[in-house]
Amino acid sequence: MSTRVDPILLDEIKDYGAINPEACFNCGNCTAICPLTTDDHPFPRSTIRQLQMGLRDQLLESADPWMCYYCGDCTRTCPKGAEPAETMMAARRWLTAQYDGSGLGAKLYTSERAVFRLVARYVVLTLVAFIVYHALTGFDRIVTDRVELNTFAPVMLVWAFVLVHFAFLGFRLGKNTLNMANRVMRSTSEQVKIPLSVYVSEFKAFVTHFVTQKRWRDCNDVDHSRWLKHLLLVSGYVTMLVLIVPLLWWFQTDNIYPVYHPQRWLGYYATIVLLFASVEILIGRYRRREELHRFSHPTDWLFPTFILVSSVTGILVHIFRYAGWAWPTYIMYVVHLMAVLAMLDTEVGIGKWTHMIYRPLAMYLDAVKKRARQEKSAPELAPAGTD
Amino acid sequence: MTVKNVHVDVLVVGGGIAGMQSALDLADQGYRVALVEKEPSIGGKMIMLSKVFPTLDCCSCITTPKMSAVAHHDNIELLTYCDVQAIGDRPGGGFVIDVVQKPRYVDIDTCTGCRQCEYVCPIDLPSQFDRELGAVRAIRVPFSTAVPQKAFLDIDNCILCGKCQQACPVEAIDFAQQPETFTVEAGAIILATGFELTPAGAKAEYGAGELLNVVDALVMERLLAPTGPYGHVLRPSDGKEPDSIAYVQCAGSRDKTLGVEYCSRVCCMYAIKQAMLLSGALPLADITIYYMDIRTFGKGHEQFYQNAKAMGIEFVKGKVARITEDEDKNPVVRVELIEDGSKVVERAHDLVVLSVGMLPGYNPKSLYGVPVADDGFAAIPAPNIRPSVTPKPGIFVTGAAAGPMDIVDSIVLAGAAAAEAAAYLEEVRTPSPQRAAIEEAVHA
Numbered sequence: 001m002s003t004r005v006d007p008i009l010l011d012e013i014k015d016y017g018a019i020n021p022e023a024c025f026n027c028g029n030c031t032a033i034c035p036l037t038t039d040d041h042p043f044p045r046s047t048i049r050q051l052q053m054g055l056r057d058q059l060l061e062s063a064d065p066w067m068c069y070y071c072g073d074c075t076r077t078c079p080k081g082a083e084p085a086e087t088m089m090a091a092r093r094w095l096t097a098q099y100d101g102s103g104l105g106a107k108l109y110t111s112e113r114a115v116f117r118l119v120a121r122y123v124v125l126t127l128v129a130f131i132v133y134h135a136l137t138g139f140d141r142i143v144t145d146r147v148e149l150n151t152f153a154p155v156m157l158v159w160a161f162v163l164v165h166f167a168f169l170g171f172r173l174g175k176n177t178l179n180m181a182n183r184v185m186r187s188t189s190e191q192v193k194i195p196l197s198v199y200v201s202e203f204k205a206f207v208t209h210f211v212t213q214k215r216w217r218d219c220n221d222v223d224h225s226r227w228l229k230h231l232l233l234v235s236g237y238v239t240m241l242v243l244i245v246p247l248l249w250w251f252q253t254d255n256i257y258p259v260y261h262p263q264r265w266l267g268y269y270a271t272i273v274l275l276f277a278s279v280e281i282l283i284g285r286y287r288r289r290e291e292l293h294r295f296s297h298p299t300d301w302l303f304p305t306f307i308l309v310s311s312v313t314g315i316l317v318h319i320f321r322y323a324g325w326a327w328p329t330y331i332m333y334v335v336h337l338m339a340v341l342a343m344l345d346t347e348v349g350i351g352k353w354t355h356m357i358y359r360p361l362a363m364y365l366d367a368v369k370k371r372a373r374q375e376k377s378a379p380e381l382a383p384a385g386t387d
Numbered sequence: 388m389t390v391k392n393v394h395v396d397v398l399v400v401g402g403g404i405a406g407m408q409s410a411l412d413l414a415d416q417g418y419r420v421a422l423v424e425k426e427p428s429i430g431g432k433m434i435m436l437s438k439v440f441p442t443l444d445c446c447s448c449i450t451t452p453k454m455s456a457v458a459h460h461d462n463i464e465l466l467t468y469c470d471v472q473a474i475g476d477r478p479g480g481g482f483v484i485d486v487v488q489k490p491r492y493v494d495i496d497t498c499t500g501c502r503q504c505e506y507v508c509p510i511d512l513p514s515q516f517d518r519e520l521g522a523v524r525a526i527r528v529p530f531s532t533a534v535p536q537k538a539f540l541d542i543d544n545c546i547l548c549g550k551c552q553q554a555c556p557v558e559a560i561d562f563a564q565q566p567e568t569f570t571v572e573a574g575a576i577i578l579a580t581g582f583e584l585t586p587a588g589a590k591a592e593y594g595a596g597e598l599l600n601v602v603d604a605l606v607m608e609r610l611l612a613p614t615g616p617y618g619h620v621l622r623p624s625d626g627k628e629p630d631s632i633a634y635v636q637c638a639g640s641r642d643k644t645l646g647v648e649y650c651s652r653v654c655c656m657y658a659i660k661q662a663m664l665l666s667g668a669l670p671l672a673d674i675t676i677y678y679m680d681i682r683t684f685g686k687g688h689e690q691f692y693q694n695a696k697a698m699g700i701e702f703v704k705g706k707v708a709r710i711t712e713d714e715d716k717n718p719v720v721r722v723e724l725i726e727d728g729s730k731v732v733e734r735a736h737d738l739v740v741l742s743v744g745m746l747p748g749y750n751p752k753s754l755y756g757v758p759v760a761d762d763g764f765a766a767i768p769a770p771n772i773r774p775s776v777t778p779k780p781g782i783f784v785t786g787a788a789a790g791p792m793d794i795v796d797s798i799v800l801a802g803a804a805a806a807e808a809a810a811y812l813e814e815v816r817t818p819s820p821q822r823a824a825i826e827e828a829v830h831a
C-alpha cells in the first residue's frame with residue numbers, strides 16, 4: 001500500500017487549535033507518561049508523528065484521538081512544550097469535521113463567522129415561524145390574561161417539528177458515525193472479514209463507555225472529580241433529551257403539578273445539573289487552571305454556552321408559567337427554542353456534541369478488532385458458533 | 388597570614404579548571420595574576436571527577452599538576468577561601484576589588500597539612516566532596532589532593548572542644564581568627580565562576596530526590612573515582628553491587644518544564660564514559676542508556692560512542708517519563724520504546740543515574756555589572772568571534788560561567804580569555820585605532 005504525504009496537514013490541524021505540534025521531537029515522553037496509552041495505541045506521539053509526516057489517510061483511519069481524555073499529564077511534562085494534549089484535542093475536532101461529508105462541520109470549526117451566521121439563522125427562522133403561525137391563526141387568539149403555552153405553541157405541532165428535526169439530525173449523525181466506523185475499520189491491517197457475531201457480542205463496550213465514560217477514571221485525577229462532574233452533566237443531558245424528544249407531549253403542559261410530580265422533579269434535576277455543569281465548565285475554561293482548560297477553541301466555549309442558555313431560558317419559562325406571567329413565558333419560550341435549535345443544528349453530528357458517540361464508538365471498534373484478532377490467532381481456543 | 392593589598396594585572400575569579408588555566412596562561416606570559424577561590428581548595432568540579440572523556444585519562448592526574456602549578460607560580464597570588472565583596476573602578480583604568488578572607492581558624496603559613504587535628508576531631512559530617520557518600524571531620528584538609536594542603540575548620544559544626552588545638556604540633560589553630568578585608572587592584576578581571584548541577588529534587592516525575600537508588604552523575608563519578616568513598620560501586624539503599632544500571636539522559640537539560648531548554652553538552656559523553664568505566668568495574672552488569680538523541684560532536688566523541696555500543700552497552704531511544712520504586716527499592720523506569728514497536732514498558736534496574744545538566748552557578752550582574760543571557764549564563768555579545776568577551780569592558784569570562792561546556796572547551800576558552808585580557812591590558816597602555824573599531828563593533 002502506498003502512503004501519500006500531505007505537507008499541509010500540519011497547518012490544517014493548527015487551524016483546528018493545535019498549539020505547537022511542530023516543536024515535538026519525538027522523545028516519547030508523552031506516550032510513556034500517558035495513563036491511557038496501550039501497545040496498540042501509542043498516542044499522543046503516534047498521532048503527532050502522523051501530523052508531522054503528513055500521513056492524512058492514516059490519521060483519518062485512526063481512532064487514537066478518541067481514546068485520549070485530556071488528562072494533561074503529557075502536556076504538563078512535555079520537554080518541548082509541544083502541547084500534545086491540545087494537539088490530540090485538535091485532531092478530534094479535525095476528525096469530527098472530516099467524518100462530516102457536507103463540509104459544514106469544517107466550516108464551523110474554522111470560522112467563527114459561520115457559527116454566528118448559523119445561530120442567527122435559527123434566531124430569525126424561529127421568530128418567523130411563530131409570526132407566521134400566529135398571523136395565520138390570528139394574533140387575537142394568543143391568551144394573555146393567563147398562561148396558555150399550548151395555545152401559544154401547541155405541543156403536538158412543536159413535537160411534530162421536533163421529531164422531524166431529530167429525524168434529520170439522526171440521519172446526519174448516523175451518516176457521520178458510519179463514516180467514522182468505515183474509516184476506522186479500514187485500518188485493520190489483517191484484512192480479515194470480521195463476522196457479524198463479533199460486532200454484536202462486543203456492542204456492550206459501546207453501551208458501557210457511552211453511559212459511564214469510565215476511561216476517564218484512568219487519568220491520574222485522584223478524586224475523579226472531573227469525571228464525576230462530566231457524568232452528572234451527561235445524566236442531566238440525557239434526561240432532558242428524553243423529556244424533549246419522546247416525551248414532549250407530556251413534558252410541555254399548561255397543568256400546574258405538585259412539586260413531587262415527575263414532570264417537575266425530572267425537569268428540575270436535569271436543569272440544575274446542566275446549569276451547574278455548564279457554569280463549572282465555563283468558569284474552568286475562563287480560569288485556565290486545569291490542564292484541560294488551558295486552551296479553548298471557540299467551539300469549546302460554544303457547547304457549554306448553548307447548554308447554559310438553554311437551561312436558563314428553560315427554567316425561566318417554567319418560573320414565569322408558574323408565576324402566571326403570560327408574555328414573559330411566551331417570549332422566553334421563543335428564546336429557549338432558538339437556543340435549543342441552534343445548539344442541536346451546530347452540534348449534533350458535526351460539533352463537540354458528537355464526541356458522546358465517537359468516543360464510545362472508538363472503544364467499541366477497538367474491542368471488535370481485538371476480539372477478531374484473538375479469534376483469528378487462536379481459533380481452536382475460542383471456536384466461533386459453538387458453546 | 389598573607390592578607391595584604393595585592394596589585395596584579397588580572398584577577399581571576401574561580402579556581403576550577405577554567406580559572407586555573409587562564410591564570411597559568413597569563414602568568415606564563417609574565418602577567419601578574421591573583422586567583423580568588425571561595426572554597427578552601429582550588430580544583431573546582433574537575434577534581435571530583437573520575438576520568439575524562441574521550442581519552443579516559445585519570446582526572447586527578449591532569450588536575451593536580453595544574454593545581455600545584457597555580458600554587459607555586461611566581462606570578463600567581465593564590466587567594467583561597469576568599470569572597471569578592473565589592474568592585475570599584477580604578478582611576479585611570481582597571482578595578483579595585485574588595486576581597487574578604489574568610490577565617491580558616493588555622494594559620495595557613497604555619498600549618499603543615501599533617502592532619503593530626505583531623506584525626507582527633509570528634510565531629511563526623513557528610514562529605515560534600517564525596518556527595519555525602521562518605522564522612523569528614525569538622526576540622527580537615529578539604530580532600531586528599533587539596534591545594535593548598537592546609538587544614539580549615541568548619542566553625543558552624545565545631546563544638547569548640549579544643550582537641551585539635553592540643554593535637555596540632557605547630558600550634559597553628561587559632562579560634563580567634565576574624566574575617567579580614569583587603570583590596571586587590573587589577574587591570575582586568577576574568578570570571579571563571581563555573582556552574583551548578585540540576586538539583587536532585589528538580590523533577591517530580593523522577594522521584595523528586597526521594598528515591599534512594601536514583602543518583603546523579605556526580606555521585607557516580609565519586610563512586611568510580613580512585614579517591615572515592617568506597618573503592619567499589621555500591622548502591623545507596625543497601626550497599627549492594629548493582630547488576631543493572633540505567634542512565635536517564637536529559638534529566639535536567641532540554642526540558643521546558645525545568646526551564647532549561649539548552650543542551651548541557653557534556654551529559655551524553657559523561658554517561659557513555661561512566662558506562663564504559665562501569666563495564667570495567669562491574670563486568671557482569673547490564674548498562675542501559677535511555678536517550679532522546681546522542682550528541683557526540685567533539686573530537687573523538689563519535690568513535691567513543693561507537694566503541695561503547697560495541698562493548699555491549701545498550702542504548703534505548705526514548706525519554707524516560709517517570710521513575711518509581713518497587714518493594715526492593717529498585718528504581719523502575721517507564722519509557723516508550725520508540726524503536727521497538729512503540730511499546731510502553733516499565734523496567735526495573737538496581738541503580739538509576741540521572742544525567743543531570745549544567746545550570747548557571749553565579750549571576751555576575753550585581754557585583755560585576757555583567758548581564759546574563761536568557762539561559763542564565765554570562766551574556767556574550769559576539770559569541771562567534773570573541774567568545775570570552777562580556778559586554779563590560781575589562782571583564783572576560785571563561786569556562787562554564789560562559790555556558791555549558793566540557794573540560795576541553797573550558798581550557799580552550801580559558802586560553803582565549805587570557806589572550807583577550809592580555810590584549811586589553813596592552814590596549815589600555817598603548818591604544819590602537821583598529822582595536823578601538825573592533826571594540827566598538829562588539830560592544831555596540
